[in-house]
Amino acid sequence: MASAILVLASRRMGILLSLFSVAxxxxxxxxxxxxGITFGWDVLANFQQLFGVFALLxxxxxxxxxxxxxxxxSSMMVFCAGLLGFLGASHxxxxxxxxxxxxxxxxxxxxxxxxxxxxxxxxxxxxxxxLVLAGMISSGAIAxxxxxxxxxxxxxxxxxxxxxxxxxSQAPHPLSALFSGALVACGVYGLYRFSYNFLLLLVxxxxxxxYGAVRASKEEDLKRLLAYSTVSQMGYAALALLFAPEIxxxxxxxxxxxxxxxxxxxxxxxxxTGISNISQLSVSSSSLTLPIIISALSMAGIPPLLxxxxxLTIFKGIAAYSLLLLMGVLIAAAFTIFYVERLVSIxxxxxxxxVEDWLSVIPAILLVLGVLLVE
Amino acid sequence: xxxxxxxxxALISLLSEKLSILFTVFSSLLxxxxxxxxxxxxxxxxxxxxxxxxxxxxKGNPRRKxxxxxxxxxxxxxxxxxxxxxxxxxxxxxxxxxxxxxxxIHFRESSAARHAAxxxxxxxxxxxxxxxxxxxxxxxxxxxxxxxILPELSLYLILLAALIKSxxxxxSFWLIDAMEAPTPASALLHxxxxxxxxxxxxxxxxxxxxxxxxxxxxxxxxxxxxSALIAIKETNQKKIMAYSTISSVALMFYFFDSVFFLPIFxxxxxxxxxxxxxIGTYASQQDYVLDLGLSxxxxxxxxxxxxxxxxxxxxxxxxxxxxxxxxDLILGSLMLFVTTIYFARFYFTVFSGGIQPREGVGTxxxxxxxxxxxxxxxxxxxxxxxxxxxxxxxxxxxAAMTYHWVLFKVVGHLLEKLLYLLTAFKxxxxxxxxxxxxxxxxKKLLVVSEIVRTWFTGSFRNDVAYIAISLSILVLGVLLF
Numbered sequence: 001m002a003s004a005i006l007v008l009a010s011r012r013m014g015i016l017l018s019l020f021s022v023a024x025x026x027x028x029x030x031x032x033x034x035x036g037i038t039f040g041w042d043v044l045a046n047f048q049q050l051f052g053v054f055a056l057l058x059x060x061x062x063x064x065x066x067x068x069x070x071x072x073x074s075s076m077m078v079f080c081a082g083l084l085g086f087l088g089a090s091h092x093x094x095x096x097x098x099x100x101x102x103x104x105x106x107x108x109x110x111x112x113x114x115x116x117x118x119x120x121x122x123x124x125x126x127x128x129x130x131l132v133l134a135g136m137i138s139s140g141a142i143a144x145x146x147x148x149x150x151x152x153x154x155x156x157x158x159x160x161x162x163x164x165x166x167x168x169s170q171a172p173h174p175l176s177a178l179f180s181g182a183l184v185a186c187g188v189y190g191l192y193r194f195s196y197n198f199l200l201l202l203v204x205x206x207x208x209x210x211y212g213a214v215r216a217s218k219e220e221d222l223k224r225l226l227a228y229s230t231v232s233q234m235g236y237a238a239l240a241l242l243f244a245p246e247i248x249x250x251x252x253x254x255x256x257x258x259x260x261x262x263x264x265x266x267x268x269x270x271x272x273t274g275i276s277n278i279s280q281l282s283v284s285s286s287s288l289t290l291p292i293i294i295s296a297l298s299m300a301g302i303p304p305l306l307x308x309x310x311x312l313t314i315f316k317g318i319a320a321y322s323l324l325l326l327m328g329v330l331i332a333a334a335f336t337i338f339y340v341e342r343l344v345s346i347x348x349x350x351x352x353x354x355v356e357d358w359l360s361v362i363p364a365i366l367l368v369l370g371v372l373l374v375e
Numbered sequence: 376x377x378x379x380x381x382x383x384x385a386l387i388s389l390l391s392e393k394l395s396i397l398f399t400v401f402s403s404l405l406x407x408x409x410x411x412x413x414x415x416x417x418x419x420x421x422x423x424x425x426x427x428x429x430x431x432x433x434k435g436n437p438r439r440k441x442x443x444x445x446x447x448x449x450x451x452x453x454x455x456x457x458x459x460x461x462x463x464x465x466x467x468x469x470x471x472x473x474x475x476x477x478x479x480i481h482f483r484e485s486s487a488a489r490h491a492a493x494x495x496x497x498x499x500x501x502x503x504x505x506x507x508x509x510x511x512x513x514x515x516x517x518x519x520x521x522x523x524i525l526p527e528l529s530l531y532l533i534l535l536a537a538l539i540k541s542x543x544x545x546x547s548f549w550l551i552d553a554m555e556a557p558t559p560a561s562a563l564l565h566x567x568x569x570x571x572x573x574x575x576x577x578x579x580x581x582x583x584x585x586x587x588x589x590x591x592x593x594x595x596x597x598x599x600x601x602s603a604l605i606a607i608k609e610t611n612q613k614k615i616m617a618y619s620t621i622s623s624v625a626l627m628f629y630f631f632d633s634v635f636f637l638p639i640f641x642x643x644x645x646x647x648x649x650x651x652x653x654i655g656t657y658a659s660q661q662d663y664v665l666d667l668g669l670s671x672x673x674x675x676x677x678x679x680x681x682x683x684x685x686x687x688x689x690x691x692x693x694x695x696x697x698x699x700x701x702x703d704l705i706l707g708s709l710m711l712f713v714t715t716i717y718f719a720r721f722y723f724t725v726f727s728g729g730i731q732p733r734e735g736v737g738t739x740x741x742x743x744x745x746x747x748x749x750x751x752x753x754x755x756x757x758x759x760x761x762x763x764x765x766x767x768x769x770x771x772x773x774a775a776m777t778y779h780w781v782l783f784k785v786v787g788h789l790l791e792k793l794l795y796l797l798t799a800f801k802x803x804x805x806x807x808x809x810x811x812x813x814x815x816x817x818k819k820l821l822v823v824s825e826i827v828r829t830w831f832t833g834s835f836r837n838d839v840a841y842i843a844i845s846l847s848i849l850v851l852g853v854l855l856f
Contacts, residue, residue, distance in 0.1 A: 319512065
């Protein structure tokens with residue numbers, strides 16, 4: 001936060017301070033605010049690695065946006081502070097506070113690019129926050145229903161999250177990477193920490209898997225394609241939450257690394273070639289080819305990558321619950337390959353343009369190493 | 376052990392071409408370690424021969440290192456597949472083969488190659504998901520991932536996966552399009568080994584798959600005859616080979632529960648690889664069109680006759696023993712008949728002039744491969760046809776010559792004349808354009824396949840389609856409660 005203000009004064013100092021504060025963020029921090037309410041720093045034990053990944057993505061995103069104007073860079077940092085704060089929050093009010101903290105800076109960043117999208121994003125997020133707040137202060141079935149609705153908007157599950165494709169495609173590249181890699185994961189994390197309505201979430205999840213994948217397979221714009229794939233992947237995240245909660249942190253870790261990596265890479269491709277239409281893209285690159293292929297295949301659950309082991313665990317959970325549902329989910333999963341193939345094929349066309357970007361290799365390396373986390 | 380060796384080969388071939396040639400030669404010495412297991416032996420032999428062929432085929436191509444590397448990875452995956460002892464390893468190998476095939480079909484980067492690769496990948500991914508579903512159903516019943524008694528649902532899903540992988544009847548289009556791949560890749564992946572993987576999977580679990588025999592056998596016969604009938608009209612040499620592959624693999628499906636499976640697999644793999652080596656040598660410059668006007672009096676022509684006779688099942692070569700021993704007379708003669716028609720047309724159209732065909736490494740490899748297939752044919756004599764047939768074994772070289780001069784000239788021309796006559800009679804209702812009619816019949820039978828194809832390649836512009844899909848799955852979800 002402090003660095004966000006500082007960056008207005010001095011760009012270089014601000015960046016340094018923000019990176020420094022990310023490094024310090026694991027330091028314990030607790031303070032009593034009102035009698036009975038303790039705000040503290042509490043990352044769940046099994047989410048530690050995810051938190052580490054978020055911190056890393058924040059660092060990469062800030063490095064990517066270092067050439068932005070100071071006011072935008074500052075907004076970016078506030079957004080990052082909200083993101084990291086949300087995962088570390090320990091009190092419901094703290095959660096709400098950080099959720100709200102994420103809304104305005106992203107709105108400000110979007111407003112510059114496309115006001116319509118910005119207001120859409122703003123409206124959806126406010127409704128989501130209000131639903132979440134209402135869910136937090138009520139109790140019982142109503143609470144879980146409200147929370148499911150609220151966080152589903154945040155996750156971008158199909159009928160509720162129509163802000164997602166627009167906002168992802170219009171945002172500056174580092175921000176859309178954080179949107180897709182981290183913000184939507186916050187929605188799942190919220191559901192994990194609080195409560196959810198089983199039936200509603202299941203139905204939303206399956207619709208999202210199919211809808212996201214089908215739209216992504218017909219989408220021409222590279223970033224919109226990635227955004228729709230996020231919709232589809234969040235359906236899997238919801239299934240993981242419902243049927244195999246022990247794998248959820250790993251799923252979010254995989255999705256954050258893969259999707260943020262893809263968005264960083266897509267940002268570089270669009271900036272360096274000036275083409276955002278995926279049918280016309282033809283890229284040759286020594287730094288980006290393997291990261292994009294690995295990330296895309298990991299999303300599709302191709303063995304022996306991390307995504308496969310996670311998908312296997314989720315499917316095992318579903319198989320233990322109902323075989324009929326398993327068949328439905330497998331049919332839905334078949335749509336994934338349509339867009340994954342399109343992503344991979346941009347490297348295999350004639351007369352390619354050269355694109356290099358070594359920064360986005362880092363998430364892919366971690367993604368490959370992530371297989372070690374599977375027990 | 377030998378699988379890991381091929382993985383190392385993949386890495387080496389990325390580094391240097393010369394080293395990888397050395398490595399191929401060296402690893403062929405390792406063949407003796409797999410001498411006792413037919414499947415692994417055949418895969419290794421055909422794999423190494425395709426690698427050697429690709430060194431000459433891709434000379435000067437700037438991306439050839441990637442190609443060699445993919446070929447090595449594929450051989451690795453295929454060996455892993457046949458030697459896997461638990462489901463996860465089997466699935467990993469299965470999926471790895473898909474992606475190798477995808478990148479190899481894509482290798483030329485033309486738009487036809489792109490579409491072919493995309494179709495193949497998508498269809499095979501669906502097959503993989505069916506296999507994954509089978510594994511999960513099995514796991515939910517048995518709580519274990521090593522091989523065991525499969526539940527019935529798993530059997531059906533495995534059959535679906537196998538049919539897709541082997542390009543059997545409604546799913547055969549991906550293999551025909553996949554002929555866009557460079558010929559060494561077609562020789563290895565899309566004819567002899569990967570396409571047979573589906574049949575191998577069914578063969579692996581034959582003890583339980585026997586309950587689905589009522590489904591597998593008719594489907595196999597259907598695939599056999601449909602593909603053979605369509606091959607009669609095809610004008611691309613590699614595509615004719617693809618149709619012939621489909622019908623041979625259908626034969627493997629037909630014999631999945633008998634001792635004849637391994638001989639068919641072996642002979643088909645070796646002979647088909649040899650045919651691809653020949654075609655890749657003499658026709659790669661002419662884009663694999665049929666009318667090449669090559670000379671019949673050439674080594675290539677004799678080898679091709681030999682290969683065709685092996686596959687079609689003329690005594691005393693290759694598949695004859697199996698057909699004679701296992702299929703009943705009428706079915707066997709029908710099979711022989713349709714196979715001969717398209718192969719005769721293929722041969723007499725290609726070798727119809729006086730031009731000497733190009734010869735090279737591929738021709739030599741074809742000789743080796745065909746000799747090996749003869750080696751594998753010898754034990755088949757025991758299969759039950761008896762002493763009279765054994766006499767033919769002595770006459771193999773003479774028989775090859777005989778086919779060249781007598782059998783194909785006489786029988787082949789007779790068959791052609793027969794078709795011609797049937798056309799010439801111009802019977803108003805039934806027999807007009809007999810061969811056209813056969814073709815049309817085959818096309819009609821392929822309507823299902825065409826529907827599946829348009830479903831993949833056609834556009835889903837209408838939002839109604841999305842909503843319908845979402846709703847149907849929603850209904851499925853709701854039904855559960």
